[in-house]
Amino acid sequence: MRKNEKMTLCFGIVFIVLFAVWTLLVKIIDVQPVGLNGTDIGFAALNLWFHRLTGVHMMLYHITDWLGFVPLFVCMMFGVVGTLQLLGRKSIVKVDRDILFLGIYYAVVIIAYLVFEMIPINYRPILIDGYMEASYPSSTTLLVLSVMPTLEFQADRRLKNTVLRKTVRAAAAVFSVFMVAGRLLSGVHWFTDIVGSVMLSEGLFRIYKSVVIIFCSEEKNRRLDNGIQ
Numbered sequence: 001m002r003k004n005e006k007m008t009l010c011f012g013i014v015f016i017v018l019f020a021v022w023t024l025l026v027k028i029i030d031v032q033p034v035g036l037n038g039t040d041i042g043f044a045a046l047n048l049w050f051h052r053l054t055g056v057h058m059m060l061y062h063i064t065d066w067l068g069f070v071p072l073f074v075c076m077m078f079g080v081v082g083t084l085q086l087l088g089r090k091s092i093v094k095v096d097r098d099i100l101f102l103g104i105y106y107a108v109v110i111i112a113y114l115v116f117e118m119i120p121i122n123y124r125p126i127l128i129d130g131y132m133e134a135s136y137p138s139s140t141t142l143l144v145l146s147v148m149p150t151l152e153f154q155a156d157r158r159l160k161n162t163v164l165r166k167t168v169r170a171a172a173a174v175f176s177v178f179m180v181a182g183r184l185l186s187g188v189h190w191f192t193d194i195v196g197s198v199m200l201s202e203g204l205f206r207i208y209k210s211v212v213i214i215f216c217s218e219e220k221n222r223r224l225d226n227g228i229q
Contacts, residue, residue, distance in 0.1 A: 009210035015203030019137075022199055026121060026136065026192050036132050039123050047190040051125050056187035064182040068140045070175065071147035075106050078154070098157065098212045102150060105208040109146045112200065113139050124188055137196035138189045144179045145201035148172045153209055 025042065032044035041047055082099045086092055092100070121136035155168040184194050 005210050005213050008206050008213070012203050012206030012208075012210060015199050015206065017203075019196060019199035019203060022192075022196055023121060023136075026196070035123050035125065036127065039132075041122050041190065043190075043192050047125075047192055050191040051187060054185050054187050056126055057185065060182050061186040061188045064140060064179055064186060067175075067179060067182075068143060071143045074147050074151050078102055078106075078150075097216050098154070101208060101212050101215070102154075105150070105204065106147070109142065109201075109204060112204070113142060122190065122193075125190060126188060128188070135189055136193045137200055138183055138193045139197075141180055141183050141189075141194055141197035142201050144176055145198060146204055148176045149205045150208070153212075 027042055029042055030044045030046070031040050031042045033040055034044050034048055035041045078099060082095055082103060085095045085099065089095065116137060117134050117139070120134035122134075123132045124135040149172070152169045152172045155165050155172075159165040159168065180194065180198070183189055184191070
């Protein structure tokens with residue numbers, strides 16, 4: 001394992017630990033019953049200050065909500081790539097490792113989302129269609145920041161056209177920034193929800209990236225040793 005690969009893996013683990021610590025702090029620091037129906041919110045002073053600063057912008061919420069289908073489309077696209085490889089090569093072990101790891105990675109992201117839906121840390125500052133919804137971490141932010149970096153990463157690995165590769169990377173980056181800013185400013189999440197999502201998604205992606213680099217590099221080296229291009 002090279003130094004860069006070790007650093008990527010270590011940073012991924014660090015972000016996961018930071019997320020765990022941040023989640024704990026959300027439950028114990030400045031907890032006040034200032035949420036909907038008197039629900040407890042951690043970092044209450046900070047969250048209330050930021051929420052009052054931004055206000056609520058439902059148009060921005062709806063825009064980012066609909067654009068949340070974009071990372072789902074990206075997941076489906078890579079799912080199609082993996083399925084075509086499986087059908088063409090007639091063996092799951094012959095499917096590209098980075099695609100197999102990508103499927104596992106997406107499954108982990110979905111599991112993380114479901115866990116926090118079932119175990120709410122706090123609730124949104126406003127009702128959505130008349131219902132209280134779990135707010136931490138921001139699921140849309142988690143999805144965007146977990147999936148769009150994989151699009152950039154796969155573009156670097158698979159696209160030979162430099163212009164197309166840079167275009168995909170730039171579009172993914174701009175989209176991610178817009179989505180995170182949109183969720184933050186729309187007023188449908190607490191500030192701490194967004195921070196938690198950034199930490200978790202960054203940790204998960206860095207671990208995925210390091211695993212792909214490590215295992216795919218080993219696979220390539222074995223192929224070269226065996227005289228296989």
